[in-house]
Amino acid sequence: MVPIFTYRDERKLFAVIGAIIAAALVALVQLEFARQGRPSPLSSAITSAYAYAEYALGVTLGAARGSVGYVIELPQLERDNAQLRARNAELLTQNASLHEALARIPSQEAVENAQALYPQGIPGMVVGFDPENKAQIVTVDKGTRSGVSIDDGVVNADGVVGRIIEANPLTSKVLLITDYTSNLPAIVQNGRWWGIATGTLTRVNLHYVSQDARLHVGDAVVTGEGRSFHAGLLIGRVMTVTPMPAGALDQQAVVQPAVAFGRLDHVVILPK
Amino acid sequence: MLLSFRSSAQAHAVRLPTDWRGAAIWLLVAGFLQSTLVHFIAFRGAVPSLIFLVVATYALRSGSAGAILIGTVGGLIEDALAGNTGAAWTIATTLSALAVSGAARMLFADSPSIFAALVVVAALVREGLYWAVLSLEGYPVGLGMHFLKIALASAVYTGLIALFVIYLRWRLVSR
Numbered sequence: 155m156v157p158i159f160t161y162r163d164e165r166k167l168f169a170v171i172g173a174i175i176a177a178a179l180v181a182l183v184q185l186e187f188a189r190q191g192r193p194s195p196l197s198s199a200i201t202s203a204y205a206y207a208e209y210a211l212g213v214t215l216g217a218a219r220g221s222v223g224y225v226i227e228l229p230q231l232e233r234d235n236a237q238l239r240a241r242n243a244e245l246l247t248q249n250a251s252l253h254e255a256l257a258r259i260p261s262q263e264a265v266e267n268a269q270a271l272y273p274q275g276i277p278g279m280v281v282g283f284d285p286e287n288k289a290q291i292v293t294v295d296k297g298t299r300s301g302v303s304i305d306d307g308v309v310n311a312d313g314v315v316g317r318i319i320e321a322n323p324l325t326s327k328v329l330l331i332t333d334y335t336s337n338l339p340a341i342v343q344n345g346r347w348w349g350i351a352t353g354t355l356t357r358v359n360l361h362y363v364s365q366d367a368r369l370h371v372g373d374a375v376v377t378g379e380g381r382s383f384h385a386g387l388l389i390g391r392v393m394t395v396t397p398m399p400a401g402a403l404d405q406q407a408v409v410q411p412a413v414a415f416g417r418l419d420h421v422v423i424l425p426k
Numbered sequence: 427m428l429l430s431f432r433s434s435a436q437a438h439a440v441r442l443p444t445d446w447r448g449a450a451i452w453l454l455v456a457g458f459l460q461s462t463l464v465h466f467i468a469f470r471g472a473v474p475s476l477i478f479l480v481v482a483t484y485a486l487r488s489g490s491a492g493a494i495l496i497g498t499v500g501g502l503i504e505d506a507l508a509g510n511t512g513a514a515w516t517i518a519t520t521l522s523a524l525a526v527s528g529a530a531r532m533l534f535a536d537s538p539s540i541f542a543a544l545v546v547v548a549a550l551v552r553e554g555l556y557w558a559v560l561s562l563e564g565y566p567v568g569l570g571m572h573f574l575k576i577a578l579a580s581a582v583y584t585g586l587i588a589l590f591v592i593y594l595r596w597r598l599v600s601r
Contacts, residue, residue: 166489173494177520180498181513184505188512188563200506204458211462283465285457285507286515287473288556288576293461293507320509327509334569335510355471355572 191304198322201293205324208281209295216279216419265420267311275309275422276300281325290316290333290353290415296423297324305382307424313388313412314338314377315421326423331358331389332415339378340389342369342407348378351389351409358390358409365405369395375409383424388412449484449496456480457503472579474587477504478519478552482545482588485523486530497523511556512563518555522548538592546585553577 180196187194193201238249265277278300282293296302298321308315308328316336320327329336332353340351340360347367349360360375373392377383390411398405456476464473481500485493501519505511526548533540557577561567 166491169489169491170494173491173498177494177498177516180502181516181520184502184513184516185563193509196502197506200503204461204507207458208462211458282461282507284509285460285464285473285477285504286475286580287465287468287471288573289508289510291509293509329510334572335566 193320193322201322202324205281205293205295205297205322208293208325209279212279212281212295212419265310265422268309268420268422271311272309272422272424275424276302278302278308278326278421278423280419280421290330290336290355291319292316292328292330292418293325294328294421294423295325297322297326299323301425302326302423303426306426307382307387308421309387309424310413310418310421312414313390314383315413315415315418317382318423328421330415331411331413332356338383338389339380340375340409341378341385342367342392343374343376344370345373349375349407351375354408357393358411360392360407360409362404363407365398365402367405369405369407371395375407382426446484446488446492446496449480450499452480452483453477453496453500453503457500457507460504461507469583470579471576472583474583475549475552475580476587478522478549479545479584479588479591481519481523482526482548485526486541486544488527490524490527493523493527494520497521511560514556514559514563517559518552521555522552525551538589538596541592542585542589545588546581549581549584550577553581 183196184194187197234252235249238245238252269275269277276296278294278296280292281295284291294308302318302321304318304321306318306321306326308317314331316328316330316333318326319329330353331338331351332355334353334355336351336353338351340349341347342349342360342363345367347363347369349363351358351360353359358375363369369392371392371394375389375392377385377387377389379385390409390413392407393410394408396406396408456479460473460476464476467473477500481496484496488496497520498516500523501513501516504515504519505513508515526544529544529548533544553573554577557570557573
């Protein structure tokens with residue numbers, strides 16, 4: 155039996171080989187840049203292209219959320235206003251200031267508070283999330299063009315959010331403190347006990363605290379002086395203290411993060 | 427019932443796009459949705475992979491070369507949007523797309539139930555490959571059990587979305 159040879163088969167084979175070579179080249183470029191700890195040109199190009207779309211959606215969602223909140227609160231505001239008008243001119247002045255305060259979008263207020271706390275910081279908005287939700291990573295709309303660089307700390311008005319792990323021209327990736335791979339030097343404020351704060355997806359685990367430390371529920375846990383943060387920024391509060399097994403050299407505590415990551419929208423990036 | 431909502435295989439067969447321009451547009455849209463809105467429908471940490479759904483749909487009807495190319499592009503988009511993953515999604519998605527393309531030659535891919543099952547299995551294979559590549563890149567191996575739970579849930583979630591999309595398309599086409 156003589157095998158049948160056609161040019162069509164050969165073309166198909168070339169197409170497959172070409173596709174394999176192209177795929178391997180892309181993977182090699184990605185791996186090489188990942189090894190160097192830099193974003194690859196391919197990743198940068200894609201994130202830059204997506205940044206505009208993500209930013210537009212983020213702004214739209216923020217505005218929609220603000221509008222809904224405003225509409226819900228409007229009847230209450232009107233009743234308050236009527237009561238205030240019935241009183242005196244001094245209360246009317248207060249009423250006007252209340253209107254001004256309530257008219258603000260809450261998230262804007264939050265970012266203003268954060269900026270007031272960290273005037274040197276770069277305000278940013280969360281525009282994207284990890285596509286497969288495998289890591290606690292978010293994308294913010296500020297990149298190297300705004301002065302963001304790798305390992306910059308990220309905070310909001312409530313406390314520590316995470317640190318920059320990838321900086322592209324228009325966007326950056328923030329590793330949240332709740333990610334499994336996040337490790338931060340931390341100090342229990344009451345007693346100045348050192349430890350390492352590691353993410354547990356929803357909370358933070360404080361490891362390697364000296365067995366002499368007397369930890370209490372509610373103790374504030376703050377950052378230690380490190381690569382991304384100066385000392386003293388609030389990480390969270392001790393929720394439970396894990397009992398020490400016999401022979402343990404250190405103890406652990408579960409920390410409830412100060413930041414509500416479920417509704418994270420505005421952050422401030424702290425340049426090193 | 428869910429797995430056989432067709433009364434005649436020919437009339438309600440899954441018709442999948444093979445046009446690469448359409449696939450590219452769907453891939454871009456899926457990437458956009460994946461990084462912005464899909465996060466909000468997470469169930470116990472698991473989210474469906476719309477990008478892989480597009481990749482599998484295209485790979486099922488294209489040859490090996492087409493599967494490799496769309497797998498590479500889909501994976502690249504995921505790596506770019508995820509951060510900290512190196513080439514893990516690129517490699518995993520490319521190989522899974524190739525596997526889907528190969529499986530399509532042996533299976534009756536017109537059936538919605540088989541297509542959904544194929545998506546679930548391929549998504550699991552992809553998650554496994556992703557984890558393997560990530561481990562080689564230095565990710566802590568101790569997190570494997572947690573990752574496995576999310577991977578299983580994500581694969582099933584993606585399969586359910588695949589069934590829903592096919593059902594929706596079938597309803598729209600049959601009107």
